[in-house]
Every structure is written in C-alpha cells, then in structure tokens.
Amino acid sequence: MKTFKLENEPKIATGFKTPDHYFENFSLKMMQQLPESEPKVISIFQKRKNLIMMVAAVLVIALMIPILNYSTTSTSELDSTALENYITYQSNVNQYDLMSGLESEDINSLNTSITIADETIEDVLSENSNLENLILE
Template sequence: MKTFKLENEPKIESGFSTPNHYFENFSERMMLQLPEEEPKVISFFQKRKRILMMVAAVLVIALLIPQINRSLRTSKELDATTIENYLSYQSNMNQYDLINALDTEDINNMQATVALEDKTIEDILATNANLEQLILE
C-alpha cells in the first residue's frame, strides 16, 4: 500500500467563502437590521392565571377537608361509654372499689328517678331466674 502524506496531497477547497472585510462591521449592521420594538409576548398562563389559582385553591381545600374532619372528630374528652367499657373489661377494679372511690356528690348525681309501675316490677321479678343473686347484690 502506498504511504499517505497529508502535506504532499492536493488540498480540497471548501465551497464557502466570505467576502473581504465582512466581519469588520458585522455587529453594527446586525443591530441595524433588528426591529426597534420588541414584540409583545403574552404568556399562556397570564390569561388563565385567575382560573388556575381558583382550581388550585379548590384542590387544596378538597385535600384538606378529610384531615380537618378527622382532627375535629377526634376529641380529647372521653365519653361515658368509653370509660364504662374500660372499667368493665380492661381494669381490675371491681364494684366495691368503685363504690369506695365515689363521694356523696357523685352518688347523688348518678341517682335517676325512674318511674316503674308495680306490674313491670312484678313481671321482672317473675321472669328473672337470678332473683337471689339480685337480692344479694
């Protein structure tokens, strides 16, 4: 194979050439060709900014409603049923410990006036098999 020497081979000239003194005043000529007033740019979001803000607000509110509802629903106060269930099933307190812990004001607050007819009381005593247990308590 024949050796190739870059300096000895004929060079191919490019087909492009620049005129003489073309780049001397290029920036001045370019600035003269530009329009003096810049075109007004209208953003896509500028027209619909108000609508987008409303949609974003509705979305935020929709996402926060379950959280707010959950925080309002869980109160820190215990209701009477929860306390009664805890004392009945989870605690090792019996009825005598509970009676000793109550003072007279608590006992007076618990007293309820229930108007029972004699016939209702007779029916309960007649149908109840644990009558002796009720009497002993």
C-alpha cells in the first residue's frame, strides 16, 4: 500500500463560499428578522408550586384528623347506662368497692330513710316464691 501524505496531495476546494461583507451586516439582518414581541415565558416551577401546595394541604389535613377526632370524642362524663352495665357484668365489684368510690356527701344522701308500709312488705314476700335469695341478699 502506498503511503499517504496529506501535505503532498492536491487540496480539493470546498463547494461553499461566503458572500463578500456577509459577517459585517449579519447582526443587523438577524435583528430585523426577529419578532418584535417576545413570547410569553411560562415558568417550570409554577406547576410544581401548585402541586406542592396541594400536597402540603393534604398533609396538614391528614395530620389534623387525629387531633380533631380526639377532641370530639374525649368527654369526662360517663353514660349512666354504660356505668350500670359495667357494674352489673363485673362479678368482682362489691358494695364496699362502690362505697369507696363515693364521696361523703353522696353517702349521706343515700342514708335517707325509706318508709314502706308493712302490708306492702307482706305482699312482696307472699308473691315472691324465692324467699331464700331475698334473705341472703
């Protein structure tokens, strides 16, 4: 194979040629071809900003649900039927446990004397066939 030397070979002329004084007037011609009004610029972060705000709002609402739920369900008053059912179905609660939970004012209000006629007591005892349980209670 022959050795190829770049400097010795004849050079081929390019097919492209710039017109005379082309680069001197280039900037003026380019500025005339540009539109006068600039296009509206839409920020990339504008859509992201709306998305971030929506995610933040959902996060705040999600964090507030347990707090609002706790504040609406926490009541210090007990339902009387729930308390009666609890005491009824708990076999280890006796009268002394109940009395220890009462204050002295409550105990004094329970000490009122109830007057029942003798005839009423006789009627209840005669109608009730389970006298042994009544005596034991």
